[in-house]
Amino acid sequence: MTKKQISIIALDPRAGQSYGADVRSLFGDVAEITIYAVADGTVTGRLPYSDLFVVSTDAFPSAEALASHIPPQCPTMAVQASFKHSELERLKTLPSGEKILFVNMTHTMAREAIAQLEQFGINHVQWVPFYPHAVLDDPTIRIGVTPDEMRYMPAGIETTIDIGQRVCTSGMMIEIALRLNLEHLLKTPPFVAYFQSVATNNYSFDKLFDRSFRLASQFHILMDSLSDGVIAVDERGIVFASNHQAQDITHLNVEQVEGQPYSQHFPYIPFGECLQQQTKIPVKVIKVNGTPLNVEVVPILREGTCMGAFAILQRFDDMEDRQTQLRSQLFHKGHYAKYGFEDVIGTSAAMEHTKTVLRRMAQSESPVLLIGETGTGKELFAHAVHRASRRSAGPFVAINVAAVPENLLESQLFGYEDGAFTGAKKGGSPGLFEFSHRGTLFLDEVEGMSMALQVKLLRALQEREVMRVGGNRIIQINVRIIATTNESLEEKIQQGTFRRDLYYRLCTLPALIPPLTQRGEDLMLIMEHFKQELGATFTLSPEVSGFFHRYRWPGNIRELRNVVEYLVYTGQSVITMDDLPPR
Known part of the structure; x- marks a missing residue:
């Protein structure tokens, strides 16, 4: 029998190895287990196909970030840990x-x-x-x-x-077995021993699991869905279990409904349709005791036989609160520097000097101002400075100042209190200064900040404290600032659009990022990197190669990447002057 492929993705390598050992102990004979960790750089690009990806909730900042690494059609599930x-x-x-x-x-x-x-x-x-x-x-x-x-x-x-x-929960192991059609393993001694060794706060799990292997599929649903209401019936439509959340929603006690047909107590749940068609009934909106609910019914199938069905009940309010909490967790965990100095491509004297200077600056706690033309890689260096600093274990929070409207920028940077303005989230929200506490706040294109916000930023830097919009409470912060600009702040001071005192506060440690025209053969090294990234195989004619070295590259590295991508689609193996972009 061909072995299944299970891929485990964690943020930290040690956690990934621990989760992998747990999964391997139960599935090692029937599955190949591959371990990836975001922190050690093994999660790059689209990962190889796997029958199931098991991902820790702190591994990626968003669902979109996770999806960018998972091959299409590959199922995913979350790591669940216990003691x-x-x-x-x-x-x-x-x-x-x-x-x-x-x-x-x-x-x-x-x-x-x-x-x-x-x-x-x-x-x-x-x-x-x-x-x-x-x-x-x-x-x-x-x-x-x-x-x-x-x-x-x-x-x-x-x-x-x-x-x-922490070890993987019993419910997680059951879900892996069911997703991979390996439910026959659930009755084996290793699984039973594992279930008995791992703590669970579900009072009924052990009782239900001991009833019979025939109910194992329903148990894992009860385990994994304890935050929702769960009601389970057998193949005859007889209720055999419901959890506390379901009882709270329906106002029915488990002793009242167990052993009785579902139609006596839950006629609004389409169990009959699900059991007859042996297919999942999509989410429907119903009202129970005046409360709007989402109800979904799923059949339990084993070896082609329908053994029953379960219904998941969610209150609208509970579902919204849970999504808010998850987004908050992702917001906290997604702020980390992705690049280090080792990711900077180039061996030119100008670039080596820049890296040497910035490595030294990284050891300081003073603000760093990265100055350079557009597309020179200032943001990459900001990441690298944070990674090389004493704050590397802290958050790295980035915002493009010029891209955010002024009225929104203030609340994003400093946060806001409940009712501070129309549309403000109930309870208020922390700002990026608070989220970057004990870490680094990266202000990209800082020259785009209004004079009014410059005053607030200056005070935050001087006093190491902020006050939320609409609030009256002083919040102490410990934040290092890295800022970038592609314009002359001295000229903006002369024009009266940038504060001189803020300039000197930000410009404690200035660093000039050299343009591509000053980096010599780095041009070809960077182009080769982009060719590999895009899967390009073309070569440059001597005439084009010479032209590239003479060209000014106003867009710098960003423009070079665009040109390489353009040349990929010319279909030419040797690029001549006629193949270059029209501009």
Whole structure:
């Protein structure tokens, strides 16, 4: 039998290896498991085909970013992590009431893990999150716990407990088996042992799983959908399970409905149509007790036999709140520098000098102003400076100042409070200064900022504090600024469109990015890189090669890439002057 292909994508390589080991322990005999990590650069371009991609929620900043790496038609699912029972038992022995440091890669990850521990009943201690660049200001803390992140444990902690990487949940393993038509594995001893070793906050999972293998498919749905209402029926339409969320939505207790036909209690759910046609019933909008719901019904099929069906119920309000939370998580986790100095192509003296200077500047905490013509790669260098700085573990938040309208730019940079303006999100929103705390804020084309916002920016840089639009609370920030400009700020000062005091604040460490015309043979190195990227095989005639070296390249590297892409579509193996773009 041909082995299935399972690809695991995580943000951190160590987490990816841990998830891969869990999956391999159960599916290694029937599937090839490939591990990718965004942080180590193994996720580049379109990845090879796989029967299933299992992706951690922090790996990509958006669904679009994920889709750019996944081959068409390849299914994806999310990594779900939990703790082993044995590790939870260790933590139950911690001294009651003690302050315990929980050390993880980021503040968000530390808070998420703490919340999960408290759900599992480990709430007899006071958890204190700790992460890279955090400050331990409580000398009484003597115990530290970490999920295999001892590298971030602060010095001076007397007792350290490494509980190991979080493990994949039972529900996740069941979903993998069902998606790959490997449900026959669910009754094997390795799966049963794994299920018994991993903690779950679903009180009914073990009870339902022990009833029979025949109900295994329904169990994984209950596990994975506990945030929604779930009602399950067998092939005769008899209700055998429903979760707390479903009971809350329908106001019916499980004891009232189990063992009875669905039509007595849920006539509005199209179970009959689903069981008869053995096909999924798309989402429908219904009202239950005056509350609008989304209802979807899916059949449970095994070896061509319909074993039952389940319905997923979602309140509109709950669904919107969940989407808001997910977008917030993605917004937090998507801010990181993608490029380093090793990604800068070129060996010319001008470029080597620029890289040397910027590597030194990266070690400073002062603002950096990158000056250069359009298309010279200023943003790439901004990423590289952050990656080489002491803030590399912190966020890298970028915004093109010139591309955002003034009335929107202020709220994006400084945030806003509830009701600050018409259309403001309920509860307000943090600004980019807050999101880039302990990291870097990259202001692209800073010359496009209005005089009014220049005053607010100057104050933020001088006082290291911001105030949200419509607010009255001072928020302390610790942010390094990297700005770029392709215009002469000195001339703008003379014209009265740029503040002199802000200029001197931003221009503490100025760096000139050389144009393509000053980079000699870097031109051909960069062109070869673009040819490989675009799959081009053409060569240049001597006449064209000489012309390229004489040409001014006003658009610099961006223009060069456009030209290479144009030449790809000429279909010529040797490019002559007649093949060049009309301009």
